Amino acid sequence: MNVIAFNGSPHKDGVVNSGLEAMKGELDKEGILTEIIHVGREVIRGCIDCGKCRELGRCVFNDDIVNQCREKVNDANGIILGSPVYYGGIAGTFKSFLDRLFFPGVNLKYKVGAVAASLRRSGGISTFHQLNNYLNLAQVVLAPSVYWEVIHGNNPEEFKEDKEGIQILEISARNMAWLLKAITMGKRDFHPPEPVKREWTNFIH
Ligand SMILES: Cc1cc2nc3c(=O)[nH]c(=O)nc-3n(C[C@H](O)[C@H](O)[C@H](O)COP(=O)(O)O)c2cc1C
Numbered sequence: 233m234n235v236i237a238f239n240g241s242p243h244k245d246g247v248v249n250s251g252l253e254a255m256k257g258e259l260d261k262e263g264i265l266t267e268i269i270h271v272g273r274e275v276i277r278g279c280i281d282c283g284k285c286r287e288l289g290r291c292v293f294n295d296d297i298v299n300q301c302r303e304k305v306n307d308a309n310g311i312i313l314g315s316p317v318y319y320g321g322i323a324g325t326f327k328s329f330l331d332r333l334f335f336p337g338v339n340l341k342y343k344v345g346a347v348a349a350s351l352r353r354s355g356g357i358s359t360f361h362q363l364n365n366y367l368n369l370a371q372v373v374l375a376p377s378v379y380w381e382v383i384h385g386n387n388p389e390e391f392k393e394d395k396e397g398i399q400i401l402e403i404s405a406r407n408m409a410w411l412l413k414a415i416t417m418g419k420r421d422f423h424p425p426e427p428v429k430r431e432w433t434n435f436i437h
Pocket residue numbers: 241242243245246247248249316317318319320321350351352353354355384385386387388
């Protein structure tokens with residue numbers, strides 16, 4: 233079993249990465265492999281709503297890491313999204329990445345996911361919810377914890393002092409490992425619900 237974790241920070245060794253490493257440590261103990269992919273320093277354009285992804289099953293732009301990452305996500309059993317809080321939201325480059333990764337659809341239904349937002353002071357809950365939006369709409373089973381997965385610190389040294397934040401992420405990772413195993417085993421006896429034809433209603437009148 234394997235999990236892909238995305239670090240949306242431009243700092244490869246920053247606070248988000250420390251949080252993802254804490255989660256990876258717990259997943260390792262359960263025999264689950266975790267690959268951390270650093271996205272925050274890539275050059276990634278935003279979605280231009282051209283709609284081509286509906287035909288291609290991937291983004292029309294092939295000149296950055298988005299489509300390669302889609303293949304990795306499609307092959308993985310679980311996903312973690314980690315972002316620093318920038319002005320109360322997801323960091324810009326990471327937002328562009330996530331819009332284009334998730335919009336044409338990724339193979340994440342009934343897989344397991346978790347998010348983490350890191351910040352100095354404020355804006356964690358809104359960022360946590362923004363990150364969860366991607367997973368929820370992809371029908372990912374969200375691994376719970378005892379508090380929102382928001383961690384504090386301007387650098388990894390400060391983050392070490394956020395004992396509660398570290399524990400919140402570790403609990404989330406342990407729950408993720410359990411869910412991954414329970415879903416994999418449960419599929420033998422319990423089939424997932426039949427897919428339904430989607431209703432599509434625009435409230436424009
Ligand atoms: C452009 C920018 C905007 C930021 N906005 C916020 C913010 O709204 N709230 C906050 O608490 N910290 C804010 N920060 C601080 C970072 O979220 C915080 O240092 C974070 O833990 C950095 O994670 P990293 O080391 O993984 O990059 C901001 C930092 C930058 C560079």
